[in-house]
Amino acid sequence: MALSSKTVCHAYQAYVTQTSVSREEVGTLRKENGRSLGNGHASRPQSPLKFFIQAKKRINDVFKEILEYVQEAEKFQTEVPEGCKQEEELSVTKYEGKIQGIIEVLTRDHMKVVFFGRTSNGKSTTINAMLRSKILPSGIGHTTNCFLQVEGCDSAEGFLLTEDSDQPKGIGSIKQLASALSTVKLKENSLIRILWPKDKCRLLREDVVFLDSPGIDVSPDLDTWIDNFCLDADVFVLVANAESTLMQTEKNFFHKVSSRLSKPNIFILQNRWDVSVSEEEADQVKEQHYQRNVDFLSNELKVVDKQEAKNRIFFVSSKEALISRLHEDNLTPTPSGSLQKDYPERLFAFANFEKSFESCISKSAVKTKFEQHSQRGKNIMSDLREIMEKTLSTSQTQMTEKQKFREEAADELDYLDKQLILLTSEIKDKIKYMVEDVENKVSYALNEEIRRLSSLVDEFDRPFHPDEMVLNVYKKELHAHVEEGLGRNLQQRCSYALQTTVESTQKEMTDRLSALLPDEEKSQLANILPKKDFEIAYRLDCRNLCADFREDIQFRFSFGIMSLMHRFLGAQGTKEALGGYPTSVPRGIPRTPSMDLRAPPGGQDTQLLVSVVTTFATVTSRTTMGALIVGGLIAKIAGWRVIAVTGALYGLLYVYERLTWTNKAKERSFKRQYVDYASSKLKLIVDLTSANCSHQVQQELSSTFARLCNQVDISKEKLEEEVHQLDKDITKLNEISTRSKSLRNKAEYLDKMLDKFIDDYLAKPDVR
Structure with a gap:
């Protein structure tokens, strides 16, 4: 952090008079701290930490859009028909949880700096100096007993949380819980979260989290420390004691860190450099520390090259920086003797450390926190785009197939309609022709049978007696005989031919209508035809027809x-x-003599x-x-x-x-009279009987054709339903195709947004 104008000016004057630093170096220091030392107005450039804040906001916005997209895609996929759904491994559902998990991690992500070092090297003091507040317990000896994490909060007052309780505790209780000198203290691998108001510290406002650790020389369980607290760290600060060289314990710890993390960002603070003011060989010691630290970073750990390693090593006095900043913020003068000789150099070194640290942690945090998520996001969008591409391809393929089926079904339906109309007209004409033919045949046959009625009556052989009761029975039986005989004769003359014609016509209708039906429905037409052979009922009803017959078998002399x-x-x-x-002949009209009298022999x-x-x-x-x-x-x-x-x-x-004039003669006379009477009556019903028979044939053929047409209508309805369903399916598939195409394009758009984020924040190393 930059010092205030007053302090920097004071430090600058003292630094110029007490050191041999050139004006160029001082100008460089002044430029790095972003101040014009000649006036009291600050002109601070944008902090490098803003780069992380911007990147975090940007990637959060992108993943929120991705989450909305995944939810939309998931809803869309539930509406997709089974035929268009992809395999289980291509389901969208599994991605929602992944995206929500990434968003949750991104929301919690922050820039994390971890301070390690041996006991009493000034780790807590360094953090306090960077926070510009004496929050962490510090002092001589082993002071920090557990891990202390300082992070920003929006409350007006700070508080702390422990792992064993969700109840916040006051900041004052930290000395009891975290100090190694306290009787009530936590275990070494415990974590205390200190939430400090963001408005009191710029670094906390810019999403930096500080983690203080116990001395690495007090616990052998370094692997657990690394696993629990270091794997998500962006920067490691090794706070070393400038009074001694870099210890093997410190080296071993960072060797372990380097084996777990790929090229961790490590800064080395040679703290307590204020003791060098009384040493004559300070420059040689400083050079010695430089060489050993550079060799450790570049040759042993191989995390940076030698030139960069020099930029990661700072000689500071955290205690002086803390004292100076506390008095500067409180607008109180710094007590004399609290700052050693040449302290401006150490203050500027501390400020340079902060600036380098901010730039490094911002770039490192963006890369470590967001690179993996960006790549995961790209992989997810690639998978989703593939899913939508496959859904689009499947829906378009199915839509093409269904359109083809729809055209075929529509053509088949149109053909069926036209053929049915044509066939109906032909069948009606054929039925009409058959009805006329049947009527003529039955009329001719019945007239022939009427002419042969005397033979049929002569065949009737029953006892005859002129008694009225016997005669009534005789007439009744004669009626039945004549009716049966006429019916039998008509059947022999007409029925077989008519039945053959009817069956032939029915078969023709069945064959022609069967040609209009699909193969699976043709067999059903066989069940439509009548199970029994068609028979014509002639219905002569001689008993009622000749009910008025009155015989005259009284003896009459033929020459009377x-x-x-x-x-x-x-x-x-x-x-x-x-x-x-x-009397009905009108008057005045002469009566014409009867011309019926014939000249007898x-x-x-x-x-x-x-x-x-x-x-x-x-x-x-x-x-x-x-x-x-x-x-x-x-x-x-x-x-x-x-x-x-x-x-x-x-x-x-x-x-x-x-x-x-015997009974035989009477019977002959009776039969002759009956034949004459019955013939006259039967002639009256010839047209009626022939029309009735033709109507039966018409009814039989029409009902058969109607049943066959009903089956065709059923097939037609199925085709219409199929066409209607295909229209619905095509419309649905078209909607699916349009939506899947839109979702595919949206996936490409989100993928490009991730590419843009990578280009802006990951591919370009410079912090803006």
């Missing part, structure tokens, strides 16, 4: 007047002839007779008088003999027909 009238005039003509002209006479008989029968309205008149007219025309013969033959014919 009514029979003849029925035969020649028909039922309607007979009715009109016997009942008169219908027998010539014109017979025709004339019939005409006369018909006319008179109509005029006389079937009265007895009419009959006599008709008979008389016939007798007059044909003659009585002819009439007699004709009447005899007519009677014989009547008797013959009456005798042959």
